[in-house]
Amino acid sequence: MFYSKAWTKCLICLIFLTSGNAECPKPQVEGNVVLTTDALLMNDFPEGGEATFECANGYLKEQGSERITCTSGKWSTLKLTCKKKDCGAPRKMPHLTYEFKEGTLFGASARAICDKGYQLMGPSYRQCYAIGWSGRPRCKVVTCDKPPEIMHGTIIEKPGEELPEYGGVIQYSCNEGYTLIGNKSIECIEDGEYNSLPPECKDVNDILLKPTTISTSSITTTSTVPPTIQDVNDILLKPTTISTSSITTTSTVPPTIQDVNDILLKPTTISTSSITTTSTVPPTIRVSGRNNGIGEHDTNAATEIAAVVGSGIGTVIITLIVLITRYWKRKGSYQFGEDRSRTEELLQFQNN
Template sequence: MFYSNSWTKCLICLIFITSGNAECPKPQVEGNVVLTNDALLMNDFPEGEEATFECANGYLKEQGSERITCTSGKWSTLKLTCKKKDCGAPRKMPHLTYEFEEGTLFGASARAICDKGYQLMGPSYRQCYAIGWSGRPRCKVVTCDKPPEIMNGTITEKPGEELPEYGGVIQYSCNEGYTLIGNKSIECNEDGEYNSLPPECKDVNDIPLKPTATISITTTTTPTTTVPPTIRDVNDIPLKPTATISITTTTTTTTTTVPPTIRDVNDIPLKPTATISITTTTTVPPTIRVSGRNNGVGEHDTNAATGNAAVVISVISTVIVALIIVLFKLYHCYKRKGARTAPIC
């Protein structure tokens, strides 16, 4: 009985010692969780020992326990889950905006953009780290050089700054007796340059005057008329086709140069404003009377006409006499046709 109880106690002690020597290996980490510093300093993980975890840099705890326990030489399952940190939108700065193509979570980048007329100072991209956004960009207004002075003129208005900023306007005017040529004002652009060159002031007497208009008028009259003659007597009978009379009248071009009246700079013409050319063509039928002898017809033509008329009358008379004789003979021939002795017709 004594020996039996002794053996039982020894067996229990042996089991306890054996189970006490069952250790777990060093915990392995993966994903976005890591061992805490205390767990990293431990070399042995005996039965019942605990190991603690935490979210990796840039991640935050979402849910689950950070601890695992060594049981019979094995670790329990880690139930800790972590998610990326959200940096959110960067702090607002004047005239500065951001473009978020990758979002605002840990590791994402954002592009900094300045408003028109402002230039970026600092990095053009910011990255979301575990401690927040990197870098601090800012936007500075664009400035132009000091406004240039002009001869025989002054600057009447300009911004308060020594170097005009974007959008600043500089006004100019000329001294008495001088006229402003060019723009009265210049403006500072977004690229740091003025939108135009400064104006010039010139003496009015030195500005060449040119005609404002040149008017050219040309009139050409070319009538062509064929007039039939007026027949009053035999002497007016034309023997040849009537004449074709062509009358051409040309009016020389009239050019007028009108000097302008100068009242202000807008009245000073730099180039001729217009050249007008007017051409008018008019056909005027002339009144022409054509008659015979009494209106200047040559005597040779009149005599020829008279001779020809006499010949025509003589021929007509001869033909008429011949026809009368023939008709008379025929009449007597038919009258005697019924006689016994017929005459030879």
């Protein structure tokens, strides 16, 4: 009887010791799952005990159980699977769009873009967190400075706002007696500036228009000079074309206004006409033998011409002498040897 009680106590102690050795270690986590808060506070995981898991921040349960069981000192296999949270498209805002290069899942970022004529207020990028998209960007319309006033003119049309917004147009008009120079309207553009400078109003009496030269004419005259001989050394072997003249006429057309660039604000000196005359002196050939590049044939030709001219002059002189001699003979001049007695007879014959 004593021995049976002793054996029972030993068996209970053995079971207790065996059950104590069957405890499981603390569960290890990996991937996108984590232990729950209750599981993290547990220090012992005895045989048959359970541990619970949940999806990490930014992840949602896709399928499987969140619990594992300690059996014979080992944990059962975790079946839980998680996936990234999808933030979806951000809420629409006026004149605002997004660029999604990384998608809309947890951890992705999106770029905020404003329409033309609007400027971004707030962050340029939004990120998908576990609680949704970060930041709240918005787009504000671009405005330009107050439209400038102009001298001798007024603003006849402008937007209702004190500061014109993108696309707003301002129109100008000049007072009576003044002419508008430049664009009559200016527009507020996307960079917050006007597309051009405001116009100017000028007194009509101070405006001088540009004259326009439109046509020219040219007359050319050609003449031929006959060859001349001054001496043996100045011989023209061939007739030569020697002179031309040119007359240029410029006419001015009354000025007209086609655009702003045709207007001069100050008087300008205008040229009226231009006459150009060109003359050419006839060329001569100097003959001085072989040393000047003239051949022997050219020299002989010159000598023959001079001889002919001298012979002609001599013939004329001799002819004149003969004619004068005959004339005086017919008059009975004493210089040519007539008889005195013959003269007296002729006189007596005339008296009878």
